[in-house]
Amino acid sequence: MNQVLVEICLRVRDIEATLDFYTNLFDFEIASRREFPEDKFDLIYLNSPGTSVQIELTYNYDAEPYEIGNGFSHLGVTVDDLEKMHEICKASAYETGELKGLSGGTPYYFFVTDPDGYRIEVKRKI
Known part of the structure; x- marks a missing residue:
């Protein structure tokens, strides 16, 4: 049986800041964006470039x-130019960590935090 990851759902508080x-x-x-005012929630689906995985944003x-549970760690994305993306994130209003490598090795990732506190690990595309 073949399984394919198709979406990850994040519950968000400020939909416009999150979309930005x-x-x-x-x-x-x-x-796509589906609004359900009678049920007091919206669903916004974001395509992840180069994959079939979507992020489903649920806005109640x-x-x-x-509360982001202590079992959840982060989402991960890869980029072609890690250093450039790091500079873009540092220049933004979003909390951005330093470039890191495991055990003091060559830096190949950093974290940036979205408006709802979800951490995104940004890694060099291998």
Whole structure:
């Protein structure tokens, strides 16, 4: 049996700030947006460039702040030019960590945090 990962769902509080993060800082594109005002939530699907995986953003109109569980760590994306993306993220309003490598090795990743506190690991494309 063949299984394929198709989406990851993130619950978000500020949909416009979150869309700005994923579509302007990164190159995600809005695939669809479905609004359910009677049920007080919206679903926005973002395409991840070069893959069939989507991020589903769930915006609940009256939600209290979400707690990101201690079992969740991060999402990961790869980029062609790690140093350039690091500079773009550092120049943004988003919390951006330093370039790192494991055990003091050559840097090949860093983390940036989205408006809802989800950490994104940005790695050099291998």
